[in-house]
Amino acid sequence: MRRIHSFAVASVALAAALGVVPTATAAPAAPARAAAYNCSPGYFCIYSDWNGSGTRCQWSQSSLANTADNCSFIQRGQNVRSVWNKTGHRVQYYTQTNYHARVGSTQAGQGGNLQGNYQIRSFKPQ
Secondary structure, eight states, rough: OHHHHHHHHHHHHHHHHHTOOOTTTTTOHHHHHHHOOOTTTTOOEEEEEGOOSEEEEOOOOBSSSSSGGGGGGHHOOOOOOEEEEEESSSEEEETTTEEEEEEEEEEETTTEEOOOOOOOOEEEEE
């Protein structure tokens, strides 16, 4: 126990001497979070898994009445687990085609994990 305590104190002292002081409230920067999502500029992207992983479908048009027309994982019945919006406007999305049953929206330049128990079947700008 004494040896571990001494090691911890020495590590903190060394870090302070080098000017590297860890903080207890450090949070990941927004650019690092965005980098995890592979979404081209000007596109709205949806993913079949959490944190922008799994199969990705992306669209450059501002609205789409039926995402199943050209998204393989939606066609297979998989839910959308994460989104990223690299358009210049807020995108609102729906669980039904033709913009019915609004379930949420994402501001331009943002994204993240969703509840993951539904499909996004249509979307349009807000």
